[in-house]
Amino acid sequence: MIVQLKEEITDLQKDKLINEISQIGYKITEVKTQLGDYLIGIGKNDFDIRKIGQQEGIKDIHIVSDEYKLVSKKWKVKPTSIDLGDGIFIKDGDMAIMAGPCSIESEDQIVKIINHLKATGITMMRGGVFKPRSSPYAFRGLGIDGLKLWFGLAKEACIKIVTEVMQVSQIEEMYPYVDVYQVGARNTQNFNLLDELGKVDKAVMIKRGISGTIEELLQSAEYVFSGGNEKLILCERGIRTYERASRNTLDLNAVPILKAKSHLPVIVDPSHGIGIREYVPQMALAGVMAGADGIIYETHEIPEKAYSDGQQTLDFAQSALLADWIRKTFAMRKSFTLI
Ligand code: PEP
Ligand code: MN
Numbered sequence: 001m002i003v004q005l006k007e008e009i010t011d012l013q014k015d016k017l018i019n020e021i022s023q024i025g026y027k028i029t030e031v032k033t034q035l036g037d038y039l040i041g042i043g044k045n046d047f048d049i050r051k052i053g054q055q056e057g058i059k060d061i062h063i064v065s066d067e068y069k070l071v072s073k074k075w076k077v078k079p080t081s082i083d084l085g086d087g088i089f090i091k092d093g094d095m096a097i098m099a100g101p102c103s104i105e106s107e108d109q110i111v112k113i114i115n116h117l118k119a120t121g122i123t124m125m126r127g128g129v130f131k132p133r134s135s136p137y138a139f140r141g142l143g144i145d146g147l148k149l150w151f152g153l154a155k156e157a158c159i160k161i162v163t164e165v166m167q168v169s170q171i172e173e174m175y176p177y178v179d180v181y182q183v184g185a186r187n188t189q190n191f192n193l194l195d196e197l198g199k200v201d202k203a204v205m206i207k208r209g210i211s212g213t214i215e216e217l218l219q220s221a222e223y224v225f226s227g228g229n230e231k232l233i234l235c236e237r238g239i240r241t242y243e244r245a246s247r248n249t250l251d252l253n254a255v256p257i258l259k260a261k262s263h264l265p266v267i268v269d270p271s272h273g274i275g276i277r278e279y280v281p282q283m284a285l286a287g288v289m290a291g292a293d294g295i296i297y298e299t300h301e302i303p304e305k306a307y308s309d310g311q312q313t314l315d316f317a318q319s320a321l322l323a324d325w326i327r328k329t330f331a332m333r334k335s336f337t338l339i
Contacts, residue, residue, distance in 0.1 A: 001026060001041035001049070002062050002075050009037070009057030017055050024051070031070065033230045034201055040069050040226065066261070067215065068222040071232065076263045082203050082231055084160045084179050088123045090203070090233055090265050095330040096294030097323055098162050098267070100126040102309035103139060104146045107153070112301045114157045116316045120323045124180075125154060126162045126296055130170060131308060132186045139307040144173050151177035162205065162296070168196045178202060185210045185237055185272070188220050198227015205233040205267065211240050214254050218262055234258055234266050235296065236287075238273035247275020247312065250283050255290035265293040271312045277303065280314060281322045288329045295326055 003021070005014065018028050018039065026041030036059075045065045053061055066072045079092035090096040099120075100113055104127040117125055127150065131141040142149075147163065154161050160179035165171055166187060174181070180203040187193055188209035197204045204224050208217045221232050236255060238248025250273030258266045268287030270280045284295045300306040303313035314322060 001039075001043075001047065002060075002064055002069050003039040003041070003052075003058055004060040005037040005039065006057050006059045007037070013055070013057040017052070017057060020052055020055070029226065031226045031228070033225065033228045035230050038070065066218075068218045068262075070225040070230075071218055071221045071262045071264055073261055073263050078263065080230065080232070080263050080265060082180075082233060082265060084124070084203065086123075086158055086160075088160055090180075090267070090294055092259075092265060092293055093334075094293065095288065095326060096124060096265075096267065097122045097326060098124040098126045098294065098296040099299045099319055099323070100162075101300045101306060102271075102298050102313060103128050103131055103307045104142055104150050104163075105307050107149055109301070110150050110153050113299065114153055114159055116299070116301075116319065117159055118157055120320045122323060123158070124160045124162055125150075126182075126298070128164050128308075130164055130166045132164070132166060132184050133308070144170075147174060147177045165193070165197070168193055171196055171200060175200065175202065180205050180233065182235075183207060183220070185212075188212050188217065191223055194220055194223035195227050198224045198229045200229055201231070202229075203231040203233060204229060205235050207235045207237045207269070208239065208251075208254065210248075214257055214261070217254075217258070221262070221264060232264050233294075234262065234264050235269055236266065236273070236292075237269035238275075246279075248273055250274055250287075252283075252286055252290040255287065255292050259291050266291070267294040267296050268292040269296045271296075271298040271309070275312045277312055277314060277318075280312060281318070281325065284322060285325055285329045288326055289333055291333075297322065 026043035031038045064074045081091035129146040162180040164182040183206045185207045238250040241249040270283035298313040299319035
């Protein structure tokens, strides 16, 4: 059960409410976010809400039978819109495009990518400064100095920054320079990291775990929400299956399912999803048709020279074409309604 409390609720009214709901058999957790104050009741699902619905201080009350509560569409039907400022949104009914290199490498590289994004009308740039690499000997990112350099250049160009945070200690130092904190597939169930991101007033995009289920992705989002941060985005980036012909198996089934189960925006990452440059555009467009609210992909001036993930990275000509196709495909998707 979720009880949204009125802003003006008194401590006395709240205590009375918690007491009554507990006595019915629910275990109560109070959640305070940027937008609201909630009581989450875990327990029986067949309860008649009229029994407490009349109590003072309640704004809204719902029974949510899903394991996750606050990210469920059973609680909030209206899609969540993420406002990054300067008129830039990630939201249902829109098509966000996030593009950039796998890794931030140098000032020259950042400038070239920003120029490409500006010319292509893309307002969100992805890139890693803290890189999770399978080998400890591979390039692991420029770190916080790289982020500061990137921030200076991106701000001037009015480009928003989407970048991965790998551990709790990085959250604070990254904060002034980040628009969207990305939680990587290897960290989807790092619950300490998720808890701490709940305390931050900035958007968080959570990637699906390498072998994570849809339900586990939603539970990870629930951690951040219940920690206090409602600014959440979900990302399907492919899962590990028995198939070795592609880097991962991009599970586009997850897109309509996530959209049906949750009010959060859903982004598709075809670059990590298939891992093969030639097939990234097809999978991006398939993601658009599957109902995604945005696409994130990797681009670099010379993909063959990229410090990481060059094999799945588009050059600027391919990226410009893809951005155009994404917009056209999205316009087509909007022009008809699927049953
Ligand atoms: C990335 O976006 O560069 C990345 C490392 O992604 P993932 O966590 O999905 O592997
Ligand atoms: Mn990558």
